[in-house]
Amino acid sequence: MPKTLPLDREAKRRLAVIRHVEEVTGNVAMSCRSFGISRQAYYIWYRRCQAEGIEGLRTRSKAPKHSPNATHVEVVRKIIYLRSNYHFGPEKIAMYLKRYHDVAISKSGV
Numbered sequence: 001m002p003k004t005l006p007l008d009r010e011a012k013r014r015l016a017v018i019r020h021v022e023e024v025t026g027n028v029a030m031s032c033r034s035f036g037i038s039r040q041a042y043y044i045w046y047r048r049c050q051a052e053g054i055e056g057l058r059t060r061s062k063a064p065k066h067s068p069n070a071t072h073v074e075v076v077r078k079i080i081y082l083r084s085n086y087h088f089g090p091e092k093i094a095m096y097l098k099r100y101h102d103v104a105i106s107k108s109g110v
Contacts, residue, residue: 011057014045018057075103079110 007015013035021031021042032039048056071079075097082088082096090110097103 014057
């Protein structure tokens with residue numbers, strides 16, 4: 001049986017809202033008003049709790065799962081190599097990559 005980590009504060013709050021609706025008021029709108037949340041947020045949490053159990057109430061990352069405009073790994077390796085071995089600055093690294101590797105990247109992208 002896998003060990004579960006204790007719930008964070010936000011997950012405990014979400015569970016408290018769901019329990020308040022089920023055990024105290026039975027009224028979603030009134031409970032949401034008293035907790036200061038929208039009904040839409042409540043129903044998102046409620047559906048997650050139904051589907052995944054209490055673990056579904058944990059805070060989820062808002063970071064994208066895929067970043068199509070990210071700099072390629074090979075280019076990042078070259079930038080790190082130039083920075084650590086030759087101590088080039090961003091402008092010189094951008095110029096070097098353009099001239100010798102035909103990689104167009106801005107100095108702020110470096």
